Amino acid sequence: MKAVIINEFGGPEVLKIEEIACPVPAPDEILVKIYASGVNPVDWVIRNGVDEHLRTYLTVPLTLGWDAAGIVESTGSEVTSLKKGDEVYGIPNFPGNGSYAEYCVAKASQFAFKPKSLNYNESASVPLAALTAWTGLFEYGKLQSGQCVVVQGASGGVGGFAVQLAKAKGAYVIGIASTANLQYLLDLGADEVIDYTTQKFQDLVRHADLFLEASPIRNNKERIKSLNTLKDNGIFVSVNTDYAFDDEFLNEIRERKLTAELSPNQPRQDWLTQIANLIDSKQVNTYINKVFPLTHVAQAHLESESWHVRGKLVLEIRKEELLSK
Ligand SMILES: NC(=O)c1ccc[n+]([C@@H]2O[C@H](COP(=O)([O-])OP(=O)(O)OC[C@H]3O[C@@H](n4cnc5c(N)ncnc54)[C@H](OP(=O)(O)O)[C@@H]3O)[C@@H](O)[C@H]2O)c1
Incomplete structure (x- = not known):
């Protein structure tokens, strides 16, 4: 072959x-x-x-x-x-x-x-992008209907599915991307969009339940900034499992009473079936x-x-x- x-x-x-x-x-x-x-x-x-x-x-x-x-x-x-x-x-x-x-x-x-x-x-x-989004949002992020999630890297493969899967779940979605992709995020269903090239999301968002790092950023100081967006007991999830949390970041997590998770994607048949159903029912594309x-x-x-x-x-x-x- x-x-x-x-x-x-x-x-x-x-x-x-x-x-x-x-x-x-x-x-x-x-x-x-x-x-x-x-x-x-x-x-x-x-x-x-x-x-x-x-x-x-x-x-x-x-x-x-x-x-x-x-x-x-x-x-x-x-x-x-x-x-x-x-x-x-x-x-x-x-x-x-x-x-x-x-x-x-x-x-x-x-x-x-x-x-x-x-x-x-x-x-x-x-499969890979949607399962990564699914695992991050629902398995590690515990996202529920009515909660608010911030998706960083929202115009990419993982982020685009994360926006749509979170909306399908009934969450309020704030997507972060560059200027040229903001309308794309709104078309995907994002409730709010933030342009990381001109705006500081860490000053604009408070009280989110979940922050999903689905961008290529591998920088623990940047991760600390994103914690400002979370409410008490909020969850920070990164799909960048190859980039560990450092001590400074973990101290912030402890002091702010938050949770942080690295989320490897899980290739599960039952989740693939649920994702296919969401696609066939036009809730996700x-x-x-x-x-x-x-x-x-x-x-x-x-x-x-x-x-x-x-x-x-x-x-x-x-x-x-x-x-x-
Ligand atoms: N855990 C796992 O199993 C797993 C699986 C797949 C992927 N991943 C990881 O997930 C991340 C995303 O993967 P992907 O496949 O979605 O990548 P991708 O399709 O290449 O998308 C990357 C997105 O990141 C955005 N971006 C680039 N620079 C940025 C910055 N400085 N700040 C904010 N956003 C920025 C881009 O949006 P703009 O063009 O608007 O800037 C782009 O849409 C990668 O780090 C990848 O390694 C993990």
């Missing part, structure tokens, strides 16, 4: 399209014939070799990509939740070979039926910024590395109109 692999860590030039063996699913896994793969920052962070510690968990050659939509090709002997021919979306095994390929394997529990109202390119843009053919994967990485992509980037692995052939 065709796959984008890296044989070494480095810049976009290490991305190679090669023929490799098709993976075989373990008893609890499915083999997915992939039609499209989402592109996420983690792809190029890993391509670059992350840091020395995390690199010990990775082996090259490695197929990147942890966001897929396609059709179940076969199932392991223990899989009962999905069967051959099901149209699915989800997250390939991590660490392990990913979705920049014609096929991938994954635990069946990491995939679910894709939204019926989305095509494969659209479906592939959803995906915004595709650009679709690239596999041959343009390096271009997709360069765009993602800008940290200013509105919505999602997608790699098209197979043309959907060929589906019936």
